[in-house]
Amino acid sequence: MKMTSDSLTRPESAPLVDDFGAASGSVLSKMVAPMRRLVSSRKGKAAAAGLAVYVVIGLGWRLLPLPAPDYIDQTVRLRGPSAGHLLGTDEFGRDILSRIFDGIGITLGVSAISISVALVIGVSTGIFAAYSGGWVDAVLMRAYDALLAMPDMILAIAVAAIIGTGARDAIVALAVVGTPQFARIVRSSCLSELPKTYIEASVSLGGSRARIMFRHLLPNSVGPIAVQTAIFGAFSVLMLAGLSFLGLGVQPPAPSLGGMLSTARQYLATAPWYAVGPGLAIALLVLTLNALADCVRDITDRRGR
Amino acid sequence: MTASSGQALLSVRDLRVHFTHAALLNVRGRAKTRAVDGLDLDLSRGETLALVGESGCGKSTTGRAILRLVPAAGGQVTLDGVDVLALRGARLREARRDMQMVFQDPLGSLDRRMTVAESIEEPLVIHKLGTPRERRRRVRELIGRVQLDSKLAGRLPHELSGGQRQRVAIARALALEPKLLILDEPLSALDVSVQAQIVNLLLDLQSELGLAYLLISHDLRMVQHVAQRICVMYLGKIVESGPAQRVCDSPRHPYTEALLSAVPNPTGGASDRIVLQGELPSPAHPPSGCTFHTRCPYTQPVSCRTEVPSLEQAETGRWVSCHWHREIRSGTIKAAKRKIDLKGLEGISHEGVA
Amino acid sequence: MTAPPLPPPLPSASTSARETLLDVAGLSVSFPTPDGSVRAVVDASFEVGRGEILGIVGESGSGKTTLLMAVARLLDAPGVRVEAERVCLGGRELQALSDREFHRLRGAELSVVFQDATSALNPTATIGRQIGETLRAHRSVSRKAATAEAVRLLELLGVPDAARRSDSYAHELSGGLRQRVMIASAIAARPSLLLADEPTTALDVTVQAGVVDLVVGLRDALNMAVVWISHDLPLLATFADRVAVMYAGRIIEVGPSQRVFDTPGHPYTVGLLESIPQVKSAAGGRLTAMPGSLPSPTDYPTGCPFADRCAFRMDVCAEMPTFRSVAPGHVAACWLLDEGRDSGDR
Secondary structure: OOOOOOOOOOHHHOOOOOHHHHHOOOHHHHHHHHHHHHOOOHHHHHHHHHHHHHHHHHHHHHHOOOOOOOOOOHHHOOOOOOOOOOOOEOOOOOEHHHHHHHHHHHHHHHHHHHHHHHHHHHHHHHHHHHHHOHHHHHHHHHHHHHHHHOOHHHHHHHHHHHHOOOHHHHHHHHHHHHHHHHHHHHHHHHHHHOOOHHHHHHHHHOOOHHHHHHHHHOHHHHHHHHHHHHHHHHHHHHHHHHHHHOOOOOOOOOOOHHHHHHHHHHOOOOOOHHHHHHHHHHHHHHHHHHHHHHHHHHHHHHHOO | OOOOOOOEEEEEEEEEEEEEEEEEEEOOEEEEEEEEEEEEEEEEOOOEEEEEOOOOOOHHHHHHHHOOOOOOOEEEEEEOOEEHHHOOHHHHHHHHOOEEEEOOOOOOOOOOOOOHHHHHHHHHHHOOOOOHHHHHHHHHHHHHHOOOOHHHHHOOHHHOOHHHHHHHHHHHHHOOOOOEEEEEOOOOOOOHHHHHHHHHHHHHHHHHHOOEEEEEEOOHHHHHHHOOEEEEEEOOEEEEEEEHHHHHHOOOOHHHHHHHHHOOOOOOOOOOOOOOOOOOOOOOOOOOOOOOOOOOOOOOOOOOOOOOOOOEEEEOOEEEOOOOHHHHHHOOOOOOOOOOOOHHHHOOOOOOOO | OOOOOOOOOOOOOOOOOOOEEEEEEEEEEEEEEOOEEEEEEEEEEEEEEOOOEEEEEOOOOOOHHHHHHHHOOOOOOOOOEEEOOEEEEOOEEHHHOOHHHHHHHEOOOEEEEOOOHHHHOOOOOEHHHHHHHHHHHHOOOOHHHHHHHHHHHHHHOOOOOHHHHOOOEHHHOOHHHHHHHHHHHHHOOOOOEEEEEOOOOOOOHHHHHHHHHHHHHHHHHHOOEEEEEEOOHHHHHHHOOEEEEEEOOEEEEEEEHHHHHHOOOOHHHHHHHHOOOOOOOOOOOOOOOOOOOOOOOOOOOOOOOOHHHOOOOOHHHHOOOOOEEEEOOEEEOOHHHHOOOOOOOO
16 A cells, blocks of 8 residues: 655545545444454454343343233242243242343443443543643542542442432442542543643644543543443442342332342242342343453554544 | 844744742742743744754744743743734634644644544634535645645544655644744654655745744754754753854854754764763753853853853844854864763773673 | 575675674564564675674664664564574674573673663663673672772763762663663673664764764774664764665665765665755755655565665666675665666576
C-alpha cells in the first residue's frame, strides 16, 4: 500500500458522497470493528453466546409454556424435577425453573440500570474532576475515596440499610458502589490524555471546555470505560445476589436468585435440587461476564483505544 | 525594535512567562522560573521570523504564550492592533482565528480517534462556520492545498506517515484562514527527505496565502535557509537578532557564534569549533549579570558577572545583548580555547576476557 | 526467492592502513508481524578497522538501528530471525558464541551506547556505582577502587565536579551529562569496539559537538573502533572516517565520509544531500525534495528499492544492483555506475 504524499487529486472530480460519508462516521459505525474483534476469539464467542442466552431468557421467558412463577400450590411442595416442573418446586409449590428465569430477568434489569447510572455519573464527574484540577478535583476525589475505602459488600449493605430494601433501592446501592470506580478510572485516563498535544491543539483552535471534555477526553477513554463496564457487570450480578441472599435486595414474593439460594439452605438435606438451579444460574452469568471483561480488555490493550 | 518592512502584524513587548515551583518553599517565597524574561519582537505580514535556541531557552514557551496556551506574567502581544493578552471569552476565541500553531509532534497533535477529515473540520465546527456541506467542501479544498491524497480523508493518524500527518496538521491550522502561523519545531520529528517536502509546502503556502511565520527551531541550517530574520534566545532572553543571512555569516554574540560553529560543516576547513564550557544553567537559577557569562569563551572580569546587558543596536536592523560585542568584533578580545585531553585514559591496561 | 549474490569483499572500500576488527557479511534480519514478514535488514555487509570510525546513515525504516542491534545481539522481538554469513570480531566468529560467552564480551570487547541515556541508565543507582559496575564485571577490583576509577573517568570525560556528580542519580543530570555518563560506563573496561546508536540525536547542537569531540578523542586515546549511527550525513562527514548509507534495509553506498559527502554515488544519497540546506548556501527558495516515500517493509520490491522514487530509473533496475566502484575505496549499488560499460555480465 503505497502512499505518495505528492499526488494531488483535483477536488472537482471527487464524487459528492465519497470517503467523507464514511469518514465522519457515526458513533455506531465506529463500534463495528471492535465488536467484530471481540467475538473473533473462542472465549469471545463463548462469552457473547452466553450473555445472549441470558438476555434472551431474561426478556422472553414469558413466551415459554411454563407455570407462572408466583402460582402457589401447596400440594406439590418441594417436589423434585418432573414433567410439569423441570427443576422441581419450592416450599410454596411454585415452579423453580420459571422463578429462576424471572429472577434472571430481574437481575439483568437491576444490573443494567445500576451500571448505567454509575457510568453516567461516574464518567462525567471523572472527566470534570480531571479537567478542572485543583480543589474541585481534590474535593470530588476525596468524596469518592471515602466510598472506595469501604469494602463493596459492606457499602452496599450500609446503603440498603439506610434507604431500604427492594429492587429500586438495590439499584441505588449498586450505583453508589459503582460510581466511584468509574470516576476513578476515567479520571486517571483523562489525566494521562490532558498533557497530550492534541488537547493543546484543540485549545489553540478555540475549543471550549465542554468540547475538549466530551469530544476529545471522553472518546479517548472509551477503552478503560468499556473494561470497567464489563467488570462492574459481573460484579453487580454477584453483589445483587449477595444482597438478596441477605434479604436486603429484591424482596419476596418477587423471585431473586440470591433469595432462592438463601431459602434453599434450609432444605439442603431434604430437597438438594432446590439450590442447584439458582446457584448455577448465578455462577454461569458471572463467569460469562468475567470472560467478556477479559475479551474487552484484550481488544483495548492491543490498540490502546 | 522595528520591523523590517511595512506595518508589523505581530508585535511583542516585554513578554514575561514565569513558572512557579509549588514544591520548593524557600525563605523568600516560592521559587520562580523565568522561562521568558522580557522579550520583544516584531513580525510583518508575509515574513518569516525564526526564534532559535537550544532546549530550555524559552522559545517554545514564547510561542505558546503568544497563543494564550500558557499564561503570561506580563507584557503585551499585539496582533493586527489587538492586544491578545487582554482578551477573554468570545473575543479571545475570535482572535484565535487569526493565529494558529503547527506543533512539533505530528502524531500527538492529532486526536487519534478522529479521521483526517474530522480533524481538519474541527476548527470550522468550533467556530460554527458554514453548513456541513460547505464545511466538507472546505475540508476537501484544504486537503488539496497541502497536497494530500484525498483518499486519505477517512484515515486515522496512525495509518499515515509522519509527513502526511504534518500535512493534516497544517491543513487544520489553515482552516480558519489565519494571518499568523506559529511553527513550533515543525520538522524535527520528520525524516530529512520528508523535511524538504514540508519546507517546500510551507514556502508555497506562504507565498500563496501571504502568511506570516514565526518559526521556532533549533535547526540553524534550515532556519538560515527559510527565515528572513532570526532572533537567538538564551535562558529566556533574546541575545541577538537581525537578518538571517547576516547573523549567520557574521554573528555578533558569543552564543550565536558558538551555536553556528557547532553546526556540522563538512565543507569548512579544520574545525575551529568553539566548545562551550560547562552545562546549560537551570532556568530556575540563572547566573547573575549576563546569564551567558558562565559558559562564554570571551567572558571578562568587568561587567559580565555583575551587569545584565541590554539589547543594543549594533548596526541597522541588528541588535546584540553583550557588553563587549564591539571589542570582540574588532578582535581586541579573543576567545579562550579549550581542548579535551584524554591521555589519562591510557593509564590502566586492558585485561583480556577469558 | 534467491538472494542477490553477495558483494565481493571490499578491500578497496576499507582503509588500507588498518587491520580489520569487525567483519560482517550477508547479515539479514526479519521478523513476523500481523501484516506480514518485515525484512528490517537485507543482506548487509561491511567492515570496520581497528581505531576506525564508521558512520551508518539512514532515515527511519532504513534498518540502521536493527543492524547495530543484531551485531550486538540485542534484538529480542518475538520471532526475530537473524542470519549472516559472517560476523567476526577480531577474527572470532560471534555467531558461534553462546549467550554466556557473548555476554562476557560486552563491556570488554564490544560496548553499546544508546540514543536515550535516560532509559539506558538505572534510575535507582548512583552513576558512580553504575560505571563501577561495568568495571567490576570485567576486572577484579574492589568497590572502592571501582568508584574511584569511575570518578576519574567522569573527570576525563568532561563532567564538571565529578566527585560530587558521581553520587548523583541519572535524572539529576542534563541530557548531555547523561550521555557522557553512558559513554563512561561503556568505555570503562576499554572495549575495542563501540557501537553507538544515534547518541547525540536528542541533544542540543552545542552539546552534540562536545560529545562528538569526546568520542573522537576516545578513539585517538584508546585506538577504539566506533560504529556511529545517525540520520545526519553532514555530521558524520565531519568526523567519521568512512560512512555507509542505508536504504530499505540495504547498504547502498560505502566510502570515505568526506568523499561520499562531496561526490555521492547513489541517487538516494544525492537526493538526501539535496534535501539539506547547507549552512553557507544561498537562502530562500525551495529545496529539491525527493518525491514519494519509503516502500513498505513488508513488501519490498525485488529489484532496487529506490527505483520507484529515482529520477534515473531504467529497466534494468528491476534487478537489484551489486556494488560498483565510484572511486577508489568508494562503492555504490547502482546500475548507473555501469554507464558505458558492458551490462552483459553479471
